[in-house]
Amino acid sequence: MKVLIGLSLLSFVAPSLAFPAAQNYARNDAAHQHPLHIQLKPKNTATRELVSLDGLWDFALAQEGNDTATPWTSRLPKGLEIPVPASYNDIFIDRKIHDHVGWVYYQREVIVPRGWSDERYLIRIEAATHEGRIYVNDELVAEHVGGYTPFEADITSLVSAGEKFRLTIAVNNELTHETIPPGNIEITEFTGKRVQRYQHDFYNYAGLARSVWLYSVPREQYIRDVVAVTGVDGAAGLINYTVTTSEGTTGDIRITVLDEDGTTVAEASGAHGIARINSVKLWQPGAAYLYQFVVDIVDSDTVIDTYSVAVGIRTVKVSGRQFLINDKPFYFTGFGKHEDSAIRGKGHDQAYLVHDFQLLDWIGANSFRTSHYPYAEEVMEFADRHGIVVIDETPAVGLAYSIGGGVSGGDPPPTFSPEGINNNTRRAHAQAIRELIARDKNHASVVMWSIANEPASNEEGAREYFAPLAQVARDADPAHRPVVFVNLGLATYKVDRITDLFDLICLNRYFGWYSETGDLEEAEAALEEELKGWEKKFEKPIIFTEYGADTMAGLHSVFALPWSEEYQTEFLDMYHRVFDRHDSVIGEQVWNFADFQTNMGINRVDGNKKGVFTRDRKPKASAHNLRARWRKLIGVE
Ligand code: BDP
Numbered sequence: 001m002k003v004l005i006g007l008s009l010l011s012f013v014a015p016s017l018a019f020p021a022a023q024n025y026a027r028n029d030a031a032h033q034h035p036l037h038i039q040l041k042p043k044n045t046a047t048r049e050l051v052s053l054d055g056l057w058d059f060a061l062a063q064e065g066n067d068t069a070t071p072w073t074s075r076l077p078k079g080l081e082i083p084v085p086a087s088y089n090d091i092f093i094d095r096k097i098h099d100h101v102g103w104v105y106y107q108r109e110v111i112v113p114r115g116w117s118d119e120r121y122l123i124r125i126e127a128a129t130h131e132g133r134i135y136v137n138d139e140l141v142a143e144h145v146g147g148y149t150p151f152e153a154d155i156t157s158l159v160s161a162g163e164k165f166r167l168t169i170a171v172n173n174e175l176t177h178e179t180i181p182p183g184n185i186e187i188t189e190f191t192g193k194r195v196q197r198y199q200h201d202f203y204n205y206a207g208l209a210r211s212v213w214l215y216s217v218p219r220e221q222y223i224r225d226v227v228a229v230t231g232v233d234g235a236a237g238l239i240n241y242t243v244t245t246s247e248g249t250t251g252d253i254r255i256t257v258l259d260e261d262g263t264t265v266a267e268a269s270g271a272h273g274i275a276r277i278n279s280v281k282l283w284q285p286g287a288a289y290l291y292q293f294v295v296d297i298v299d300s301d302t303v304i305d306t307y308s309v310a311v312g313i314r315t316v317k318v319s320g321r322q323f324l325i326n327d328k329p330f331y332f333t334g335f336g337k338h339e340d341s342a343i344r345g346k347g348h349d350q351a352y353l354v355h356d357f358q359l360l361d362w363i364g365a366n367s368f369r370t371s372h373y374p375y376a377e378e379v380m381e382f383a384d385r386h387g388i389v390v391i392d393e394t395p396a397v398g399l400a401y402s403i404g405g406g407v408s409g410g411d412p413p414p415t416f417s418p419e420g421i422n423n424n425t426r427r428a429h430a431q432a433i434r435e436l437i438a439r440d441k442n443h444a445s446v447v448m449w450s451i452a453n454e455p456a457s458n459e460e461g462a463r464e465y466f467a468p469l470a471q472v473a474r475d476a477d478p479a480h481r482p483v484v485f486v487n488l489g490l491a492t493y494k495v496d497r498i499t500d501l502f503d504l505i506c507l508n509r510y511f512g513w514y515s516e517t518g519d520l521e522e523a524e525a526a527l528e529e530e531l532k533g534w535e536k537k538f539e540k541p542i543i544f545t546e547y548g549a550d551t552m553a554g555l556h557s558v559f560a561l562p563w564s565e566e567y568q569t570e571f572l573d574m575y576h577r578v579f580d581r582h583d584s585v586i587g588e589q590v591w592n593f594a595d596f597q598t599n600m601g602i603n604r605v606d607g608n609k610k611g612v613f614t615r616d617r618k619p620k621a622s623a624h625n626l627r628a629r630w631r632k633l634i635g636v637e
Contacts, residue, residue: 002098004070004244009029009030009339009503013445020520021445031147032204034052036150036151036152037152037154037222037418037523038122038152038217038222038223038224038225038407039225039244039377039438039439040223040225040226040309041150041306041377041507042122042213042215043201043215043307043310043512045305045306045307046303046306047217047218047303047304047305047306047451048215048217048218048305048307049113049115049119049213049215049216049584050213050214050216050305051110051113051213051215052211052212052213053084053108053123053167053211053212053214053452054084054109054211054212055083055084055108055300056081056082056083056084057076057081057082057084057106057107057108057208057626058076058079058080058082058106058107058108059080059082059088059104059106059268060076060079060080060104060105060106060107061070061097061100061102061104061105061149062097062102062103062104062105062367063101064169065266068458069607070285072105072107072135072168072170072306073138074181075166076105076107076250077108077167080092082135082207083209083345083347084106084124084208084212085207085208085209085210085211085212085347085348085349085375085485086207086208086209086320086343086345087129087206087207087209087344087345087346088104088206088345089203089206089207089345090190090342090343090344092344092525092563094126098455099195100173101173101174101185101194101195102172102173102174102194103170103171104171104172104173104207105168105169105171105233106168106169106170106171106208107166107167107168107169108166108167108205109164109165109166109167110165110166110167110214111162111163111164111430111548112159112160112161112162112173112214113161113162113165113216114161114166115161116161116418117160117161117162118218118219119156119161119216119217119218120150120154120216120217120218120219120222121136121214121215121216121217121221121577122140122153122154122155122156122214122215122216122217123136123141123142123150123152123153123167123212123213123214123365124152124162124212124215124580125152125169125208125212125346126142126210126211126213126376126377127147127148127149127208127210127376127557128144128147128148128151128152128169128171128208128209128270129147129173129205129209129346130145130146130147130167130172130173130174130179130206130209131143131144131145131146131147131171131172131174132144132151132169132170132171133170133171133581134151134153134167134168134169135166135167135168135169135170136153136159136165136167137156137158137165137166138392139158140279141155141158141363142386143325144433145179145184145428146428146431146432147373148205148373148375148395148434149325149374149432149435149436149439150377150439154572156219156570156599161275164537166401168374169208169212170300171206171207171208171304171521173196173204173206174196174223175196175198175204175559176434177333177396177419177420177422177423178422178423178425178428179428180200180394180395180396180428180431180432181199181200181372181373181395181396181397181398181399182198182199182202182398182399182421182553183196183197183199183398184197184198184424185197185463186227187241188278189425193278195557196470198398198599199397199398199399199400199403200397200398200400201598201608202338202339202372202374202596202598202608203596203597203598203599204337204338205340205345205346205597205605205630206314207345207346207431209339209344209345209347209376209517210347210348210376214417217305218297218305218419219306220246220249220621221245221246221248221249221251221299221304221305221351221460222245222246222249222297222304222305223243223244223295223297223305223306223307224243224244224245224483226241226242226243226244226293226295226307226309226442227241227242227379227441227442227478228241228293228309228442228590229241229312229478229479230313230314230315230444230479231315231394232280232282232309232314232315232326233276234278235278235279235280235585236276236278236279236280237276237277237280237281237282237313238276238277238313239257239266239274239275239276239277239311239313239619240257240274240294241268241273241274241275241293242271242272242478243255243272243295243469244271245269245271245501249297250299250526251297251304252269252270252297252298252299253269253270253271253295253296253298253300253515254267254269254295254296254297254298255267255268255269255273255275255293255294255295255296255299256294256312257275257277257291257294258290258294259281259291260289260290260513263602265277265278265291265339270413270591275293277291277313279443280313281313282312282313282326282445283314283384283387283389284314284315284325284326284637285325285366285367285387285388285578286366286387286634287387287391288312288384288385288386288387288444289308289313289373290310290311290312290384290385290444291307291311291312291313292308292310292311293308293309293310293311294306294307294308295307295309298360298482298484298609303516309442310381310382310384310385310444311442311444312444312445313444314326314329316447316448316481316482318482318503318504318540319583320539320541320632321389321539321540321583321586322541322586323447323482323504323539323543323586323587324330324391324445325389327495328587330362330389330585330586331586331587331633331634332365332366332367332389332391332543332586332589333364333365333367333587333588333589333629333630333633333634334365334366334367334368334389334432334588334589335365335368335369335588335589335590335591335592335593336337336354336368336369336371336374336546336589336591336592336593336595337369337375337592337593337594338369338371338547338584338588338592338593338594338596339373339375339376339379339502339594339618340594340615341615342597342616344616345426345446345597346435348376348378348379349424350375350378351528353376353378353379353382354382356593356594356617357382357383359593359610359613359617360388361386362627362637363623363626363627363630363631363635364626364627364629364630364631364632364634365630366387366388366495366630366634367387367388367389367390367391367587367589368388368390368391368589368593369390369391369450369486369589370390370391370392370393370397371393371394371397371453371545372393372395372453373388373393373394373395373397373548374392374393374394374395374435374436374440375440376444377421377439377440378521379442380392380443380446382442383443383445384443384444384445387445389445389482390443390445390447391446391447391448391449391450391543391545391589392436392440392443392448392449392450392468393431393449393451393453393486394429394432394436394449394450394451394452396429396434396451396452396455397451397452397453397454398434398454399415399425399452399454399455399456400415400454400455400459400488400490401413401420401456401489402415402456402458402459403415403454403488403490409484413461414459414461415455415456415459415461415462416456416459416460416461416462416464416465416551420553421461421465422424426465426468426590428468429451429452429595430468430472431468431471433449433451433472433473433476434472434476435607436449437449437473437476437477438476440477441476441477441554446481446483447481447482448481448482448504449473449477449481449482449483449484450467450484450485450486450504450506451469451470451473451483451484451485451586452466452469452485452486453486453508454487454508455488455490455492456488456490456491457485457487457488457496457497457498457499458488458491458492458495458497459497460481460494461511462498462499463498463501465573466498466501467498467501470485470498470501470502470601470635480507481538482502482503482504483502483503484502484503484504484505485498485502486506486507486545486546487499487505487506487507487508488508488510489508489509489510489514489515490529492533493530493534493536493537493538494533499538499540500538503540504540504541504543504586505534505538505540505542505543506543506544506545507530507534507542507543507544507545507546507600508544508545508547508591509527509530509544509546509547510529510544510546510547510548510549511523511524511526511530512527512549512571512574513548513549513550513562513571514522517562517564517568518561520570520571520574521525523571523574524574524577524578527575527578528581531582531584533587534582534584535582540584541584541585541586541587542582542585542586542587543585543586543588543589544575544585544586544587544588545587545589546578546589546590546591547571547572547588547590547591548568548571548572548590548591548592548610548612549562549563549567549571549572550562550563550565550608550610551563551564551565551610551611551620551622552564552565552593552609553565553609553614553618553620555607563609565622567618567620567623568612568620568621568622569621569622569625570628572622572625573625575588576629590612591610592608592611592612592616593611593612594611594612594613594614595607595609595610595611595613595614595615596608596611596615597615613624
């Protein structure tokens with residue numbers, strides 16, 4: 001077995017073995033390249049109505065072995081009911097559903113409110129993991145590839161106000177070498193089963209894990225998108241804005257900015273412009289302040305459409321080895337997280353949302369990374385309101401075949417190749433970057449974009465693959481936030497090929513866990529050496545975006561041996577000692593906030609146990625140490 005320094009040994013045996021066979025997998029390219037026509041999150045306003053379609057839906061698996069979705073043209077067989085939002089895998093006591101590879105169907109009846117006869121109305125799916133199709137009665141009306149960003153269907157011409165229709169959402173969980181994240185489907189040797197393999201270390205939860213909406217906007221003149229880029233000019237705050245409206249819009253655009261008391265603090269007009277707030281109150285980490293940026297379309301003194309976006313005014317900048325928020329150096333404390341809880345899988349849950357942020361506050365975390373995919377938009381809004389800083393990540397995880405090679409001991413296949421991560425994967429990746437930024441561009445909490453987690457940045461082809469993608473991110477963000485990728489332990493400063501393309505260095509390191517296991521003295525020396533190497537090579541700030549040790553809650557050891565709560569505590573202390581010796585380190589995000597589910601394998605017992613909290617959010621011993629350190633660091637003690 002190859003010895004890999006600081007490499008995470010994941011719980012899968014990846015395509016060591018062979019590249020995935022090309023999938024006979026129909027994709028409607030045109031459909032999945034389309035951006036949302038109405039980008040704004042559905043919301044009740046004086047001119048828009050919203051009907052939640054969350055609740056219990058009928059559910060069925062597609063016939064076995066199908067490679068393409070059979071359009072569903074009738075009622076689903078009676079029997080299974082499923083909650084939306086939730087991943088479907090752990091809901092039923094049925095291994096076939098848990099392990100299913102392919103399409104599933106969600107179905108329910110929907111009535112368009114009869115008062116909507118003069119409106120336009122749409123179905124919006126916040127996420128269908130990883131591919132979704134919307135059917136109205138028997139008709140396919142929309143399709144989307146990419147499991148963590150929203151899509152929509154305008155159904156105005158298909159169903160009249162007051163009418164009932166059958167809504168079916170088909171969802172496919174298959175991952176191929178050309179999807180983001182990538183994977184491959186293996187046909188088992190003896191029984192010929194189709195099994196989903198993937199390189200990433202979290203369970204491939206699938207289904208409708210976020211909300212589904214039916215909502216209305218005015219029929220002809222409506223707001224499609226708002227971009228609000230903030231700046232500061234002395235004591236004043238600036239909102240440089242662009243409003244996009246429907247083609248038929250003839251009305252005037254009127255902007256009103258309200259403070260938290262509802263007082264008008266700025267006004268502007270026109271589709272582009274700058275709203276100026278004299279004596280601005282800044283959005284600060286730990287002290288959020290949000291203005292309502294209200295956009296009206298006004299025609300002959302009547303408000304035709306109105307929508308408001310919460311805007312936090314703050315600046316973000318990398319300067320030398322510092323990360324500045326509002327021109328003050330910022331030090332990140334916190335975690336890489338997951339959307340993960342028992343039974344729901346990745347299902348969005350408001351109780352977990354609020355409780356997780358309570359725990360972040362309790363422990364002194366001022367930030368987290370949306371490892372390894374965009375989270376529900378409600379999470380971003382909550383972070384905006386509560387002053388938590390976010391590193392916002394795409395679902396590009398598992399783009400390194402070397403990890404599987406390391407585990408299996410065989411020679412890994414090259415990652416970037418026609419049979420592996422290729423031009424089609426890159427197109428899907430570019431799309432994932434654009435959709436993330438299109439959705440999250442106005443969130444004050446988001447201070448940078450992470451376009452990939454642990455790709456094979458040391459391999460041939462990495463630069464050709466990533467240079468255009470870094471540019472996609474830069475072009476997509478009107479606010480020009482810093483762009484990063486998260487570096488894999490194997491891609492040390494000696495062999496990495498892409499770091500110069502990015503604004504900061506984000507390192508995931510596991511000295512003392514995957515290498516130097518149990519030997520913190522040796523691990524400390526290795527970490528020190530690695531950090532010095534990066535510092536010498538680049539004049540950029542460094543964030544440790546992952547470091548952690550699997551820890552079995554309740555396991556104790558006087559020797560602080562691996563897996564014990566004592567080991568996790570001493571392990572984290574060791575990393576902190578090293579960080580404190582280096583001014584280049586401007587952030588620490590422990591892996592992980594909580595234990596989470598992964599594929600079962602010989603390296604994982606009921607999932608990944610690197611959580612500082614258990615899966616049901618109970619603190620392990622290290623939580624108390626972190627709390628003491630972080631609260632002091634962020635100045636709340
Ligand atoms: C890193 C990955 C993360 C894993 C972690 C681990 O970024 O997703 O869960 O290692 O091995 O490689 O625990």
